[in-house]
Amino acid sequence: MSRMITYRDALVEAVTHEMRRDSSVFVYGIDVADHKRIFDSNKGLLEEFGPNRCFNTPLSEDAMTGFGLGAALNGLRPIHIHMRVDFMILAMNQLVNMISSFRYGSGGRFKVPFVVRAIIGRGWGQSFQHNKSLHSWVAHIPGLKVIMPTSPKDALGMTMAAIRDDNPVISIEHRWLYDALGAVSHTAETQPLTGAEVIHPGNDITILATSWMNIEAKQAAEVLGRRGVTVEVVDARSISPFDETVLVESVNKTGYCIVADNDWVHCGFGAEVAARISHTCFGRLKAPVERLGFAPTPCPCTRPLENAFYTGATEIIRTIESMLKLSPTDLSGEHFFSYEKKFKGPF
Amino acid sequence: MSYPGLELYKKLYLARRCEEYIVKYYPQNDMKTPMHMSMGQEAVAVGVCHAVGSTGLVLATYRSHAAFLAHTQNVPLFFSELYGRVNGLANGKSGSMHLADPDHGHWGSSGIVASTIPIALGLAFAQKRKNTGATTVVFFGDGAIDEGSFWESINVAALMKLPVLFVCEDNGYAVHTPSKKRHGYDSIVDIVGQFRCATFSDDSNDVESICNMTQQALSIIQAGGGPVFLHIKCYRYLEHVGINDDMKDAYRPVEIQEAWLKKDCLVLQRLRLINEQGVEEIVIQQLEEQVETSIHHSIVAAKQYSSPDPSQLFHGVFYEEN
Numbered sequence: 001m002s003r004m005i006t007y008r009d010a011l012v013e014a015v016t017h018e019m020r021r022d023s024s025v026f027v028y029g030i031d032v033a034d035h036k037r038i039f040d041s042n043k044g045l046l047e048e049f050g051p052n053r054c055f056n057t058p059l060s061e062d063a064m065t066g067f068g069l070g071a072a073l074n075g076l077r078p079i080h081i082h083m084r085v086d087f088m089i090l091a092m093n094q095l096v097n098m099i100s101s102f103r104y105g106s107g108g109r110f111k112v113p114f115v116v117r118a119i120i121g122r123g124w125g126q127s128f129q130h131n132k133s134l135h136s137w138v139a140h141i142p143g144l145k146v147i148m149p150t151s152p153k154d155a156l157g158m159t160m161a162a163i164r165d166d167n168p169v170i171s172i173e174h175r176w177l178y179d180a181l182g183a184v185s186h187t188a189e190t191q192p193l194t195g196a197e198v199i200h201p202g203n204d205i206t207i208l209a210t211s212w213m214n215i216e217a218k219q220a221a222e223v224l225g226r227r228g229v230t231v232e233v234v235d236a237r238s239i240s241p242f243d244e245t246v247l248v249e250s251v252n253k254t255g256y257c258i259v260a261d262n263d264w265v266h267c268g269f270g271a272e273v274a275a276r277i278s279h280t281c282f283g284r285l286k287a288p289v290e291r292l293g294f295a296p297t298p299c300p301c302t303r304p305l306e307n308a309f310y311t312g313a314t315e316i317i318r319t320i321e322s323m324l325k326l327s328p329t330d331l332s333g334e335h336f337f338s339y340e341k342k343f344k345g346p347f
Numbered sequence: 348m349s350y351p352g353l354e355l356y357k358k359l360y361l362a363r364r365c366e367e368y369i370v371k372y373y374p375q376n377d378m379k380t381p382m383h384m385s386m387g388q389e390a391v392a393v394g395v396c397h398a399v400g401s402t403g404l405v406l407a408t409y410r411s412h413a414a415f416l417a418h419t420q421n422v423p424l425f426f427s428e429l430y431g432r433v434n435g436l437a438n439g440k441s442g443s444m445h446l447a448d449p450d451h452g453h454w455g456s457s458g459i460v461a462s463t464i465p466i467a468l469g470l471a472f473a474q475k476r477k478n479t480g481a482t483t484v485v486f487f488g489d490g491a492i493d494e495g496s497f498w499e500s501i502n503v504a505a506l507m508k509l510p511v512l513f514v515c516e517d518n519g520y521a522v523h524t525p526s527k528k529r530h531g532y533d534s535i536v537d538i539v540g541q542f543r544c545a546t547f548s549d550d551s552n553d554v555e556s557i558c559n560m561t562q563q564a565l566s567i568i569q570a571g572g573g574p575v576f577l578h579i580k581c582y583r584y585l586e587h588v589g590i591n592d593d594m595k596d597a598y599r600p601v602e603i604q605e606a607w608l609k610k611d612c613l614v615l616q617r618l619r620l621i622n623e624q625g626v627e628e629i630v631i632q633q634l635e636e637q638v639e640t641s642i643h644h645s646i647v648a649a650k651q652y653s654s655p656d657p658s659q660l661f662h663g664v665f666y667e668e669n
């Protein structure tokens with residue numbers, strides 16, 4: 001039995017479920033307990049669990065990350081939230097110099113069950129300080145797990161699994177996904193923290209996508225599907241550790257691979273994927289792996305440049321056409337996603 | 348202008364009216380940039396920037412319309428930037444949160460809380476090396492003083508006796524969280540006063556008092572006395588981000604708002620001009636019309652420019668010799 005819920009409600013359900021199950025879980029961060037509750041992803045937590053388990057903090061990201069480490073070492077299970085990934089940058093010292101290596105550096109005597117939820121912003125001129133993803137930054141560091149749930153099923157199940165995991169897990173959520181509806185099982189179930197998943201089956205070409213780029217890739221697959229080109233879309237789900245089994249199987253079948261990453265291309269996750277695929281599927285590849293992502297610039301404010309900065313379904317379609325040597329599809333009648341149907345402004 | 352208070356009023360009026368125009372036109376969805384409005388807080392920016400004068404170097408936050416306008420008075424390029432037009436301050440690349448205009452002494456604004464505070468140290472250090480006598484002013488909110496970077500910067504400025512004016516615009520809230528729920532102390536001024544840094548505070552919302560206080564601060568800085576910290580209470584009229592009133596959200600007590608509305612900085616200064624400085628109302632009205640016309644022209648002109656061509660996306664990532 002399944003039911004449909006939004007990504008936002010999946011997050012609420014995951015955290016509520018885990019907080020009921022385990023009294024050591026608590027949620028904290030800047031503005032987590034104000035009336036907006038981080039885009040309503042913390043709805044009801046303060047009411048049900050009280051201010052000891054859901055609280056606002058001063059604007060002190062690095063110190064409050066160290067706070068989380070201390071609490072985790074001492075038997076609690078903190079969930080620290082950043083309204084934008086960009087603000088998590090202020091916490092890099094604690095995340096990268098302390099949390100990532102604390103267990104290893106103690107010879108395994110400590111464990112650090114610590115979850116960071118950080119949100120990717122995009123659109124309405126939020127520009128260069130409110131739009132980063134940074135999953136490849138943190139995924140580069142051994143000792144940090146990095147996930148990017150895309151579906152409500154994963155927002156629910158991976159968040160639950162992250163809270164139960166005895167290691168630091170950074171969950172990077174795209175703001176635009178919050179309203180996405182999807183099926184989840186009747187009872188809340190955890191989902192594995194690693195392992196890619198085929199979200200749209202096909203035989204002609206494989207797209208590995210992260211976060212929001214899955215939505216774009218699926219749209220591209222639907223458009224090309226009408227021409228008889230079948231595109232397999234694989235959701236990476238986790239960035240670190242990244243388990244390539246499902247992707248390798250897909251590329252061995254299609255012979256083509258595009259990585260559509262919600263990030264800059266240079267030194268990004270796509271480079272890691274391309275290297276692994278080139279290594280593992282070398283003889284099967286009919287063309288080099290292609291990578292798509294942000295333009296190599298800071299994100300500008302004004303709309304025409306903001307539009308040019310991001311890649312979407314159109315660029316994916318054009319890349320597929322060029323790899324498969326197809327004539328260009330007429331896209332004039334297509335209605336691709338426009339966030340303005342949902343919201344104006346960053347909040 | 349023969350009345351000193353009139354120039355201050357003009358700047359207040361400019362900042363207020365520019366934002367009232369933003370409120371009016373924002374719903375047309377042509378200014379596609381998140382707006383953090385200064386409305387209500389203008390006396391801080393105007394009083395300080397007026398005292399500092401055009402030689403001062405100003406740094407501000409994402410909530411810096413008033414500071415930007417008070418210091419640069421560059422209304423045309425301000426609106427072009429908000430409209431994302433090619434002739435904007437940053438050719439549309441910055442929007443409302445990252446205003447800068449180095450030709451007019453405005454050295455940048457930032458959407459990351461507290462992130463311009465340490466930059467003031469380096470600007471001041473460079474000015475000191477060049478012996479210009481100029482003061483660097485950095486505006487930030489009461490939320491910014493939660494950040495470690497603020498404390499590190501106060502320490503360095505005091506240690507190195509840097510000519511920096513730290514201006515804390517204390518509107519009592521960081522987004523929706525009041526200072527008393529974020530601060531493990533009662534008086535920021537008492538603590539900063541323990542550094543080798545003079546402090547002043549104000550809760551009058553009176554632009555002339557703020558201007559006079561800033562002049563005293565500047566004389567300390569210019570005499571080589573090191574940095575000064577101003578703590579100025581104020582009140583944000585609109586929501587944290589956006590153009591709407593948010594009293595319905597009930598996180599701020601109505602009585603407090605009413606008290607601040609009673610001492611609205613424009614009302615105070617206008618009354619003073621008439622009652623204490625003998626300015627005839629007609630003179631004020633003419634000035635208001637003049638400001639109004641200039642804003643109106645700037646908006647009309649801004650809208651006539653085009654947005655940048657998408658190829659501009661790639662320009663300016665690095666400095667390149669032409």
Ligand SMILES: Cc1ncc(C[n+]2csc(CCOP(=O)(O)OP(=O)(O)O)c2C)c(N)n1
Nearest residue numbers: 087410458459460488489490491520521522
């Ligand atoms: C480092 C950082 N953390 C969090 C945020 C999100 N944020 C934006 S404004 C703000 C509140 C800042 O309050 P204050 O400094 O008092 O300035 P005000 O908005 O009241 O002018 C917060 C938490 C941010 N932009 N940067």
